[in-house]
Amino acid sequence: MLKQFFIICSGADTDILKKCSVGEQNKFAGIGATVFFTAVMATIASSYALYTVFDNLYSAIFFGLIWGLLIFNLDRYIVSTIKKRDSVMDEILQATPRIFLAIIIAIVISKPLELKIFEKEINQVLLEQKNDLTLANQNQIAEQYTPKIEELQNNITTLQTEIATKETEVNTLYDTYISEAEGTAGTKLLGKGPVYKEKREKHDAALAELQQLKADNNTKIEAIETEIVNLQTTQKTNVADSQPIIDNFDGLMARVNALGELPWLPSFFIFLLFLAIETSPIFAKLLSPKGEFDYRLQDQETTIKTWTTQKVNERQLLLKTDNAINNKVYNEIADEEEVMNYKRKKAKELMQLQADAFFKNQKSAL
Template structure:
């Protein structure tokens, strides 16, 4: 049954082949070649659909089988349609279009298989390209005029948020407050030194510049007066510092209200720009993650071939191999036509001639029948017309 199927692919009549059993293996081989070529095409189409459309495997297999059937039909048509011609030029004109079509089909079939064989190397190259494209994208995004105001707006929002939050640290950074604080700290340091000197004089300790005499003497009174003056200076500086902080706080309250109003004005614009930038980035990365279809794989394979001579050689060897597989049916038929006619071909020609003579005889017989019927119709019409004239004359 299977051998009958293979012979039917090549268009062989088994009733004639039984008379030429020596040719049976040849035509079975040709049928097997046609079937193998269709299977390779089905596998290639399955790979192509998976790569290009990311289709599920059952759907890809269904499309692959359909493509294999189509290739089988085309190859069968080309093989059956190739007959011996009188003269080399007629043979060449008959064979050339079929070879061109076979080459085109072979290129289409072999490309997905070659891509699948180099899949690991291609995936690695695609990741390299995606990383490079991501770097280029970030650079272009940073220089995009539509989003160049984002860093300035972010800085401005941070400053306004600090002011609007009434952070005590902002008051401490006020120039007037810092100046008053420095003056107060200096006066406090002087007070500490004066208090230490007073303690040394009254206790009679051997401190620097002290008399070392215990009790309240002239030196102790002078030290007490110095401490008192230092305390008065500290009190004055404390009043100035408190006033500077109060003034700074009042100014910060006013600034906080203004900052809050300004923040409400520029925050929506910053949010809009950020959302647009993030949406653009999400869209780019979604496209980048899906950029591993047939075109991207071919570009990656081209890059690998340019960088590695060994991959380039292997790529074209594989491509030529699968191309040759697709060309096999036509080449096999051409080789058969270049030799002497086989016994099956001679028997088939005789059968065709016999069928043609029989068909010609049937056609001639049918033509004679039609001619006779026309003559009979003409005679009947003549007799009817003569009878009408006789009736009219009476």
């Protein structure tokens, strides 16, 4: 039962193969097994690749089965259409396009399996790429907010500087009127005279200005600090919102690109393995000598070809003979007087009918 199934997978004519030896049947069963298991590997590979795209197991398996059946049908067609010829060059010519197609199929099958085999290494590459993308994303977002934040911080520094400058001025005035009262500076007269009073009033006025300046600037600073906090919160929100996009940077294309970052030799050997599997039935047919199945198939094909050619030639000969007979018969009839008179009579009747019909049409038109 299994052997018969693999023979069907090989695309061979089962009716002819039943008449062949067991060895010949085993050869085609082996070819069919290669075709079948290649399709199985294609199903597994495509299911994994599609799972990285859809993130859904059932969808990946469904479309993977469809892809496996497609590969199975292509491989079966490639193998079944290669036939042994009497000329090696003819065999090579008929196999060349099929080999190119087999190479393409081998690439398509091997690439998803490479992604699975080197999954850990690919994940490491993707992690490094995600880290780089995270830093780059943070820097890009920071470039949008940092200049504004720095400008606001400079405004706070300016306001604080104004307060500090005013405090220095008030302290200086304080030291001046205290020194005047103590007689250590100014008029050098001990006591609170008119000069002391003038300097004290000047200090008190500056102190009032300082208090008002502190109140105004502190209000402005609080507003600016609130704006800075809002900008920083917005910046952090943008970073947090964009981070899931970076975290999901592990799709099929990203993994293929990450695979390209790894050493090429292991991937190349895996590709060669699948190329060997994919092309082995083709080369098996090319390298093997003509077997019993090939001779029986050739006998059947040449029999049908000969019989078809014979029937076509017979039809052509029959047509040629019939035309010659018809020409001869009509030539003989054309010389008979009775036929001439009959044709003349019918032609006369036809002309009369045409004249009557023309008269009726003209009359109805008038």
